[in-house]
Amino acid sequence: MIPSIEILIPKNLNEVLGILSNQDKNFKIIAGGTDVVTGLKQESNRFINTEVLVDINRIAEVKGIEKRNGKISIGAASTFTEIYTNPIVSSELPILKKAVATIGSLQIRNRATIAGNFVNNAPCADTVTALLVYNATIEIESTNSKREISLQEFLQGPYKTQLKKDEIVTRINIPVPPKTFVGDFYKLGRRQAVAISRITFAVLMELNGNKINEIKIAAGAVTPIGTRFPELEKYAAGKEANNDFIKSLASKLGEEIIKLTGLRWSSEYKLPVVQQMFYQMLKRITKK
Ligand SMILES: Cc1cc2nc3c(=O)[nH]c(=O)nc-3n(C[C@H](O)[C@H](O)[C@H](O)COP(=O)(O)OP(=O)(O)OC[C@H]3O[C@@H](n4cnc5c(N)ncnc54)[C@H](O)[C@@H]3O)c2cc1C
Structure with missing residues (x-):
């Protein structure tokens, strides 16, 4: 049974920060509620001690998408539909646009938020x-602090982040990628829609003719949390993006993933799939 819980609906960021600074109760921020409500219904350990939900949907400071000082600033409570339909995201962040398009169903995307x-x-x-x-950084606030850190640093492990009890994520900032960069997002699920990812990849790269100037590679679902591969990125920089090389890069990504997760019963099946899907993705990006 879903527990009976008090809900507060503050009107501005200061009110939210004031509420969260009260250490006497267990507060939980609720944005779209697509994880919180499911977690409460399932009596998940991560949500079971919640005493008060703090609804942030009316807080202007965590909404809106704008471009300023060479960065795109996305409000933490932007829904996936708002992100998908935003012209700045469409022209500057096609990999993010493609990723949000794969999430859940239209109903979920209308509620669920990026933070x-x-x-x-x-x-x-x-x-x-x-x-x-995209080297995203996130802004985090509490009554007595304001910090901005990289997303990779913020993510600590499955269902674990650096967020403290009195903090809220307010914005996500992304440096505008130069137009010379190309990339793609790939998701493998069991169905086309409302499917939990089995594999996700994102790649952003700059080619100079056939040479890889710079490449950023991330994988999720097959790794404990979404992860970049700095060693692989260094190895690939400066190399010719010919068929043999991208095949070897895909093969090495598979090996790196096994290093992170260890060998599992499913590795025998997953490893060749990961390598093949990543190879196909690199072929599409480099038009091989
Ligand atoms: C049917 C269904 C299908 C789904 N499909 C997908 C899918 O395909 N891909 C996918 O990735 N996910 C999927 N999800 C999961 C979910 O929709 C996403 O994780 C969603 O982005 C969560 O956002 P929300 O606004 O609903 O978060 P909420 O449920 O409101 O909150 C989630 C957590 O984030 C915290 N939080 C929220 N906003 C802030 C903030 N600004 N600052 C600090 N803490 C905050 C909350 O306290 C809570 O701990 C699915 C869920 C359902 C129910």
């Missing part, structure tokens, strides 16, 4: 790989 996705930090959270290749 809710990475604060929940399920291994299969679909926006994480896209945000990682």
